[in-house]
Amino acid sequence: MAEKLSTREQATLLAQRMNLTIDERTSALIDALCATPSSLPLSISNTNRALPHTDSAIRVAIADTFVLDEIGAVPDEDLNAIVDHCDTVTIGGKRRLRLRKASRVQFLNEVSESSPYRRLLVEQVIADRIEFDTVGQDPIRCANAWLRCLLHGEYADLNRIPISELRAAVQALGQLDHVRLPHSIPDIEHARDLLELAELLEPLRTLIGAQGDWDGAQQSDRFVGRAKELRILRSHVDVLESQSFGESISRGFTKISRGATSLVSGRNPGVLMLKARGGMGKSSLLAKFILDHSRATDDHVPTIYLDFDRAALQPREPRNLFMEAIRQIRLQLPAIKGPLRALEQRIGDSLLTSASGSASPSATATVSVQDHGDWSQASVEFRHYLRSQIGHGGVILLVLDTMEVVQSIPDVLGKVVEFVNTLGTRGFPELRIVVAGRADVPELMVATEFRNHGEKFELEPLSIPDSTQMTLRLGHELVGDGWKRAWSNNIVGNSRSDPARREPLTLRLAVELIRSEPDDESRERRSLEISQQPVDASGTFVGALYRRRILAHVRDPEVRKLAWPGLVLRRITLPLAHEMLVTPCALDPQRLQETFDALAREVWIVAQEGEGPDRALRHLADLRSRTLPLMRSNDPALFGQINKAAIEYFGRHQASDVRARAEWVYHRLLAAESSLQVRKDWCEDMASLLSGAAEDFPAGSDAHNFLLARTARRRLPVPAILELRSDLALEHIARCWPDLGDMAEERLVPLLVSLSLGRYELDRIPPDMRNVLLALQVKSGHWPIDGTQLERTDTWHDAASEAYDYYTARALTPLFSPPPEVDNSYDLMHDARSRRRFARQLSNRLLQSIQVGSHSDYWHEQDLLLSKILPLLAQDREGQHYTASSFDTQLLRASASVGQDTLYPALRLVLMRDLSRPDRDRSYSLKEVRCLLQSENGSVLKRQLSNANRELFAQVETSDNNSTLRFSDRAWLLRIEDCLKELIMPSDTWNPSRRNILALRQYAAAKDGDxxxxxxxxxxxxxxxxxxxxxxxxxxxxxxxxxxxxxxxxxxxxxxxxxxxxxxxxxxxxxxxxxxxxxxxxxxxxxxxxxxxxxxxxxxxxxxxxxxxxxxxxxxx
The missing domain is CATH 1.10.533 (Death Domain, Fas)
Incomplete structure (x- = not known):
């Protein structure tokens, strides 16, 4: 029976099931609640006083929330009774009172037929209508108004109201459950689904400034341009009507080509990759694309949108992604809401089961396989339900946004790839996949068994007409009708201007710079200055705009000083500003809170993090990387003074605060301290804190390469790794390519072909990276290896140990003598992965032992241990917990050639793998055939092979001993494998004679695959x-x-x-x-x-x- 989980553990599991995150504050709250006896009322029994049937009480009952001033003069006794039935709530930072639900229901059922109730309700509904525009903008008044509309029975269609009203409607519906009304009101579950869907789409609407689309209003937005890119995206889905005759022709050819490719290959369409660096408007383009498809009435495309920049999305577990996919489709296709909700519940239950059962190490392998099987089967059901709704020729859209977030952690990226591959099997041609990020995602672009090779396009700066249109729309939105077209022309420039002017981020900043001027004359002058602005030291036009905005156009001098030179720091908190910035920035300490709040409102410069005393202002990364050189060149002495103060400040706190330690290292690098010195103070927890900081330094510089190697969580391109210093290259590989040291490989890795590992000087490699070097040198054939020894560190210890044993078993000059004792602890065999690693170790040690001498104690020990582990590997294989690689198979084969107890179990595993491969991928060499012919079964095999194919057998008989042939004739494969089965598989006729043993050893030694x-x-x-x-x-x-x-x-x-x-x-x-x-x-x-x-x-x-x-x-x- 499973052990009962604590409240905290149940909350954690529930959060995982619901795809939620539990931050430190919530975690602390859970602990506090667990330690506090519950005293929450289950009913209205905490008070004996009933609500009085007065106008004041009615006003309270027909409002979602209230303050005392809103209900008029009330006798103290009545007021006390009302307050006794209320809870205090906070909305938008304002404390208000809300009648408890049980009290509201009971009271409304008592007074609903009374004249005062009907009179007051009608009066309030009329007042709400008169002030409709104002009410709709206020979440407090909007919730009150919707409660009254529902009570009155006159309310808008929930499918056609903005999200602010939808939230109010859901809140009101939650208060009216069990109230007896003479009319029907919307189902609250349906309303909640509509709200969930609206909340899914609202961030996309905000990105493009979408307006309208309710009460019959035509939807509009400020998105302009990107016609080519939208055409590519539309063509990939191929559902919406073409926007031009040319697009129609192009899409027709694409459809024919795609259909022909799929017909020949039997695979689904490949991924479409959208690549764009920061500031190019990638998210806005995706928002426009998704909304266009989601709001189409006749051609609505059910869409799964997974933005990995959203904290609540947990991609470490594919089932979490699958649950989110089910949820989104459930909201869009209400006709299959029921079965999809049940499917979502089932996946959630499997998450809870695996989470609670994962504590048992012995169950790990089994759980992982069962989990995948559960959701893999569920995905089949999911596709079935979808097809029932979209019909023949329908399309489902899957959009994966901000892929750089998951690319930063290879294991997580693997889970995302698993999710995509399982969802998009051969039986799901309706799926169209769009992937967006700052870098290529080759793991999704490559062709698979079920999907064709992907296509890619990259965002460039906007065209001159599109840029002009964007600045006109944005200018009119921010300034009004006074915005002049000439100002847009001055921002955009002409065909000879730097294209960086036309990046969406640059255009937005330029418009905001002009808007900040007090009058049209100043705006005219500023636009002319922008038109003449050259590309500055940062190499981008936006850098120059930023400097002008900071140094001249933040109106408050105090805010300007905090922004410059204060933002030499990446992150500012109020305590830090008090302690460190007041003097060098000449700030008024009495106004520091006000100054800090004012800078926080410059949202294009900084982003706020945290709340209360932990609140911080973080310099926006895209801007910082472009403008830091300008800040330094503007006043090098002041820049250096602030940076030095930062080093001293963070140095005092670095021992107890990892964030301070990260900033300490960062500012030392900013002061041009050598990375060789800084690396001594590095700790692994700093990597996430300094992620992206490499872009603040010149490309190729010591600091840039150091931070890139230490903080990048995804693999850098091969040319970039080759440019790194040897120790940094190894550190990056160790971090981002943890399985590169594995000898099991089906294809050569270009990086290992290109790395000159033999030239790496050992004394320049830190001790914790020498294991990485050893593993890679052995694997990539940089032999002989001089002076390398296995380091006792955690970094790549398993890979280095395998490489160490592998090399010592084969090199002319072993790395150790005499052989070390093997770790024969059976604790190493608790799961399939450990057993495979142990089998590799013993196989190599067995091969090493022939250097000591066959029949030595060391040889017997390795042979016996390996013979015991191999049957367990066979069980793992049958249970699908272990898939033998070609390398593992060849290594076992080599072991069989020199082992005694190992011979038969090793060859049985080798044969198991061979038989599992398709006929076309199996073959036997002439040398192998001749070895088997020397066995006691040789005469039978000779007759069978000759009868099956006389011409082939003639080559066996006539070829000399140096001939090298291979045979893959299917009839021969069957005969040879039958012979092997008789020689190695226990049976009534099994004969492990000396002759057969010698023939099998020679057969095992016939190849050198290891x-x-x-x-x-x-x-x-x-x-x-x-x-x-x-x-x-x-x-x-x-x-x-x-x-x-x-x-x-x-x-x-x-x-x-x-x-x-x-x-x-x-x-x-x-x-x-x-x-x-x-x-x-x-x-x-x-x-x-x-x-x-x-x-x-x-x-x-x-x-x-x-x-x-x-x-x-x-x-x-």
């Missing part, structure tokens, strides 16, 4: 990833003509050449010819250092082969 990864990387570096023609020719010759070659499971049908170096070498190993083909790469090398690495690897391999053959003969006798 060497593939380092040799492939060294070969790719040697030839700069080119495949020599000699290699292509040899690979073709090694496959008999009547056994068509398929290069790998990842290649396309009919492909006649290997896809990359790794595929070429894997093909060579399939013919037991890895060394021969690798030498052809060495012969064609253009990089001589890499050639030397490759030759050393091949020398190690051939030397290891000799040792393996000796061990085979010794262990088989």
């Amino acid at each position: 060497w593939l990864i380092p040799i492939a990387y060294a070969a790719a570096r040697a030839t700069e990833s080119r495949i020599p023609k000699t290699v292509v020719g040899l690979l073709r010759r090694q496959s008999p003509e009547n056994s068509p070659r398929r290069w790998s499971s990842a290649t396309k049908t009919g492909q006649s050449s290997p896809e990359d170096v790794l595929h070429a070498l894997r093909s060579a190993d399939e013919a037991s010819n890895l060394v021969g083909v690798a030498r052809l790469f060495a012969d064609a090398a253009v990089n001589h250092e890499a050639r030397d690495d490759l030759n050393y690897l091949l020398t190690c391999l051939t030397t290891r082969r000799i040792g393996v053959q000796a061990a085979i003969l010794q262990t088989s006798t």
Whole structure:
């Protein structure tokens, strides 16, 4: 029976289920409530005095909230009775009274037939109508008015009212449950759904300044331009009518092309990627696109909009994203609200179950598989319900916005990709996916089994006509009819002007700068100055506008001083300003609170964070990165004085406050202190606090690269990593590519091909990064490795340990002697992942042991332990908790060649994986076939192969011992695999004789697949990833003509050449010819250092082969 959860634990699980976040304050509140006995009234029994049937009490009952002044003169006794039935609430910072629901219901049911009630209700309804415009802008009066409208029975259609009224209506409906009315009122659940939908769309409406769309009013907005981009987005969905004949033709061709591609590939349309840097209007474009599709009456497109900048959205768990998707569709398609709500409940329950059960380590693997299965099956039901509503040819739109947030954490990005892939399977061609962010998302752009390769477009500055139109609309909105077109023309410039003038952020700032002038004459003068403004030191026009705005156009001198030089700091709090900025900024300490509040209103410069004493003003990142050079150049001495004061201030607090520590490091870098010195004071918790701060420094500078490597949570492009100092490159890889050290790889990683790891000087690498270097050097074939040792740090310890064992088992000069003791703790085997890691460790140690000598105690120990772990891996595989990679399989195969107790369980696992692969991806080499023919089952196999294909068998008999062939004839595959089953699978006829053991060991040693990864990387570096023609020719010759070659499971049908170096070498190993083909790469090398690495690897391999053959003969006798 599960242990009962505490109140706090239940609240936490409930928050996860509901896709909510619990901040520190809420967490503290939960703790306080848990410790406080409940005294909340369940009814009106806390008072014995009934509400008096007076006009004052009626006014209270027909208002959502009130203050005493609004109900007129009331005798003390009646007033006390009224107050006794009320609770105090705060709305918009104002304290008001609200009649308790139970009291309201009882009272209204008592007085609803009375004349005073009807008279007062009608009077108030008429007064509300007269002041309709004013009432609608006031949340307090609006809620009161809606309560009275519902009581009176005359109210607007909830589908056609603005969100402010909808909130008031929902609040009022919640007060009237169980009130006996002579007329019907809207269902509160329906009203809540409408409000949820409105709250989903309202931020998008705000972005484009949408107005109207209720009470029959035509919707309008201030969005202008981006016609090309909107056309691309519309074409991707292909539902709304084309806006021009050209668009219609273009979309027709696109539809035909997309249909043909999907017909041939069997895959759904790919992702459309919208890429834009900050300030380009990406969010506004998406808002316009989504709203256009959501408000279309005949062509309404159900849309799932996931903005990862929204704190409440938790992408670490795909089911959270799925629940949000269900919720949004439920709100848009009320006809299937019931089943979707049940589906949402089911996913929520599975979240609670897995969250409460995840405390058991032994259940981790099982839970993860079951969880995925649960929501994967639920997604099938979700698609079924959707199709029932959208019909044939319908479309569902999925928009993922602000992807840079999830890209900053690779594990989270993986969960988002899992969500998209599971939702958009082959059976869901109706899904259209749009992804938006500041960088490419290759994980979603790549073609998958179910989805074609994606397309991408990038936002550029607006055109001159669009820029002019935008500034005209914004100017009229901010200034009124007095805005002049000439001012817009001066802002936008002409075709010779810097395009940065026409970035949406720049245009907005320029309009605000002109608006800040007191009269038209000043505005005219300011617009002329803008037209003549050159691109300044920051490299962008917006930087110059910012400086002018700060230094000359913040009217209050005190605010101007706090903004400059105060905003040399990234973040200002009131206590910080008191302690640090008053003197250097010459601020009036008596007015500091007023000054601070005034700067907070300059919302285009700063953003507010927190409340109360924790309230802070944060310099907007996009502006700061563009304007910091201007602030420094404007007065270098003052800039340096403030920065020095910041270093001293934050230095005093850094030991106890990680935020202060982050700012201390930041300002030291701003003072040009070396990152080599600063890194000593770094801690991991600072990474999120300084995220994005690299952009405040010149690209390529020491500080820029340091912060980029230390704070970036997503992988930088390969050229950017190659530009980093060696220690910073390793730090970035360790942070953003935690699985790069894994030897299991199906495709070479371009970064590892390009990194010159052999040139990294060990004494320049911090100790905590040496494990990263060791793992990558071993994997990428930078052999031999001199002087490296395994560091006892947490950073990449598992990957480095595997690399350490791998290298020592194969290199001519091992990294240790004698071998260390193996950790044989069975605690390492509590889940599938740990068992796989342990099996790799033991496999490498078993191969190491032949250097000590077969039949040594060390050899026996590794052999016995590995034989015990392999059956568990087989169970994991059957339970789908473990998928053996090609590397793991080849490593086990190598172990089987030298093990005793390991031989049979290892080969059984190898055969399990081979049998799970499609026929086209399986093959056996000539050398393997000859080994099996030497077994006691060889005569039977010989007869079967000859009968199945005499021509192929003739090649087996006539080929010399140096021939390298591979066979993938299906009839031969079945015969060979039947022979293997008889030799290795326990049965009544199983015969583990000495002859069979020797044949199986030789069979296991026939290939060198465990060497593939380092040799492939060294070969790719040697030839700069080119495949020599000699290699292509040899690979073709090694496959008999009547056994068509398929290069790998990842290649396309009919492909006649290997896809990359790794595929070429894997093909060579399939013919037991890895060394021969690798030498052809060495012969064609253009990089001589890499050639030397490759030759050393091949020398190690051939030397290891000799040792393996000796061990085979010794262990088989």
